[in-house]
Amino acid sequence: MTVDTAVKQHVAARPERQKRRHNPITWVQRGGLTTLFFLLPLLIIFGVFSWTPIVESVVMSFQKTNLVTPAVFVGWDNFVAIFQDPLFWVAIRNTGYFALLALLFGYPIPLIAAVLMSEVKRMKGFYSVLAYLPVIIPPVVSVLLWKIFYDASATGVFNAILGWVGIPPQPWIQDAATAMPSLVLEATWAGAGGTIIIYLAALTSVSPDLYDAAEVDGASIWGKIWHVTLPQLRGILFITLILQIIATAQVFLQPFLFTGGGPVNSTTTILLLIYQYAFTNSLGGAYGQATALSLMLAVFLAILSIVYFRVTARWSDN
Amino acid sequence: MKSPGKIAVLATVALVGVGILSGCSSSSGSGGGKVNLVVAPVLPGATADALTALHQRVQQFNKENPDINVKAVEYQWTAPTFTAELAGGTLPDVFNVPFTDSKTLANSGQLADITKDFKKTSTADKWNKNVLDVATGSNGHVYGIPWGPYAMALSYNRDIFKQAGLDPDKPPTTLDEIQQDAKIISQKVPGVAGYMQMTEGGTGGWELATLTQALGGRLEKVGSDGKVTVTTDNAQTKAGLDWLKTLRWGDNSMGSNFLFDWSGINQAFASGKVAMYMSGSDVIGSLMQANGFDQNKYGVATFPLASGSDAGILSGGNVDVVNVKDSAAQIAAAVKWIDFYRTGPTADKTAAINNAKTLAKGKQAVNAPTLPVFDKATWEQNQAWIKPYDNIPVGNLTPFTDGIFNQKIVPEPPAHTQDLYAALDPVVQAVLTNKNADVDTLLKGVDTKVQALVDADSK
């Protein structure tokens, strides 16, 4: 083969190339075209399915369109319509409630579980697998399965279990008051495993020396948790918190499959409302209004994240 | 050795693949002198028998019309995807929409005008004006061909009636009797809801509309100038909701699950968890096909109407319509197909018997009670033709078939029907899940919301 000559050409060609870097022919010779060829899939896919739609969403939120007739610019009409929709305020309240409950259930439990699990050396692998199993079940299957568990008659799975300990049947998703907590319970079950695994990974990176040092100072077990473990996990705890808030702000699957937003709109979340605006109207959706609401949510989450990282960065400095 | 060129080829293939994604849309127009027609007469999930029967009929049609090439696909019309399918060109040439939507779609220019070809059909003059009206636009043109109209009715489980010591041949004939029977059933047969209604996905509003009209009220009023006023906050609707409240909270005879859409309540009924429910009169067809329900347990009665001339039973049905983007030749072929497939078995003896035979063979309901599309005489004639193939005990249906011709048929609310129904769902849900639901405020909210949509149209 001519490997040797190729290398020689390669080496010899180098100084010349740098002189004529702006010439398109030398650009091709230097492999510019090859580079572009490698970038092509990324450019096409991101261009068509990410960058353009993002720009379009901004444009669309100021338009009225039904896909058949041409789009018309309507200024801020879509945003005004959203603010005038009583369901919008209901959806904000519901989404906030979901996020709050998800934090109450879903934030401390994985942390406690992970700390306990990390102390169990021999069983940790097995425990991790157990904890991660609900994450592996396809989310749709989880919801559909829990929908059966939540059957509100006395012979429903959960109600039968409650019956063993003498608690009367609960309405679960059939009552405006208990529907949302029921949704959160399932979401927490389905998601906690993932968070536990993150915490477990973080816990292993806590240096044993720190515990040794704390013990020299005479720290109790609680003292070690409070003064060593939690501060060491602070970074990851901050991140999982904001990620959880962002994820819960976009909750869709649970209300969509469990209750369709009922009873009495008690589980209509912002994402469900976006879906309803766009995809459940008999005469073509209010696509502009749906995009406008999506955009508002996106901007809100972006601002929230920025503020959050500013604030937590300051805390971390202290 | 993996050649470095291989990945390049692979990448190129992948990229080219993106470029040549053709051949999956329903290519319309005529090919080779033949008119191509994609029709969608069966719902997804049809049994193998049903598909065989359909295939036979398609062959028959193609034989009779050598210049038309019909291809049948499984398809379900849903509002959410319709506009997108229309815009995306994935809509079949012939599909069916519910009564509630045909007029609105026609008036907004989303259906093909079939007036000229419809007039050519042999039965064009026989139609019941009220039925054909649902497929007629505000300009008087015809935009579809109705089929399978039904009236709302009371479906009940005869076995559960017997278990509760009730006579299955004497179903309730007033709202009070429904209430009493439901109470007896709930007490005597534990775990069974005596009576239930749908509440989800717009069906709650649909059934509340039925209840309102049965009591003589209307959810929308059309003025002499054509202006529509939304009037859900009326005495009859409130009386209906009050009746539900008594069943739910006074008698506790509605079970413990309250989120039901159409297929959900059918399933609950088929699995014996609901004894009576409000349904379309033809629902046994679906109960047999989708839920494998034993038709011998099935009973159906007319839904009770209040006295007074305004009280009427809500009716519904399907309209076969044609893709607005179709060519004139395709529209002509489409009307021929609909006439052959839907209207034929109603008016023509041979077609009727053939159809009944295939249904019976496929264990599908032959004599599910529907309403006449022409006149009562033709309908009775048709019932006589198919009688030998009936597979639902006729006695089980008489409480409905005996009474329905004495009931006044009232169409559904005309303007923004689906929006109205969707807005009413939470009201029905509120009454069933909250003992202290504030019905007045909720109904006023619905009036405001839907009125705004109606007014926006006239701007």
Added chain:
Amino acid sequence: MTTTIPADVPLHETIEPEGKRAKRARVVLEDADRGILSPADWRRPHVRIVGTVFNVILGISLVIIGLLPLLWLLKSAVTPTQDTLTNPLSLFPNGLAWSNISKAWNDVQIGSFFFNTIWMAVGEWAVQLLVATTGGYALSVLKPRYGKIISGLVLATLFVPAVVLLVPLYLTILHPPLIGHSLINTFWAVWLPAGASAFNVLLVMRFFDSLPREVFEAARTDGAGTFRLFWSIVLPMSKPILGVVSVFAINAAWADFLWPNLVLTDIGIQPLSVRLPQIQSSTDLGVYLAALTIATLIPVVIFLIFQRTFLRGGGLGGAVKG
């Protein structure tokens, strides 16, 4: 769905070339050093008792939470419907109903939806790998001068919640550029958008960055062209990260609901996640539970086989994926 990425996630620390990472993983798993409790703590009797009690409680709760729902599903899949309805918690009071499984496979045709799901996952996986590896290679190894701008644009998409794209992306699928007809009801409608995962590109880029440059130089000196460098050097060295990306891709495809629900309306090509909710009301409960079991079993088996990759990926991915 990818939501946002905090700037200070130490990606480059979490993902390293195979040798180093494997060592690290071993340290993680076999770290016998100590946790919060010291060996001295463990020797104290009351710590030992309380610790054991906690351990037992933890074990029982994890079994109840992680395993019991699955076992119930498994049991109910072969239980006659009436038993599940009237007595959901008893163990086969009236025998078994194996026919549920065959009905789910044959009558409900779970099989064909199952293969649709696999086909969807394979396509999404292939597109994601193609975009992430070629793009990552170009941006991280070939480093064109305009590369910074492109990686910036890719990164920026991480901050846009997926929901914003729902409607415009739907319209793009209806009227894709250059193709001329709608992609609705074709697998391309789910495959292609899946490729636009900034998260994958980022992971792969960070990994490629950490590969030793000397190897590339040596390969170039040996006459390897750009393509050979990619195919024979970079890709083989990247197996660990490709494994992680693959797990994410397949997991996400299996879980995705909203998007395929919108663009795959044709029953013939729907995946399980879209089909299962639709058939719920028209399917006998026992058969339906058998269908859910089939839909669950495969991912669970795959997980049990590749649990290390999953748990490692989970620990890493959870930190940057919402």
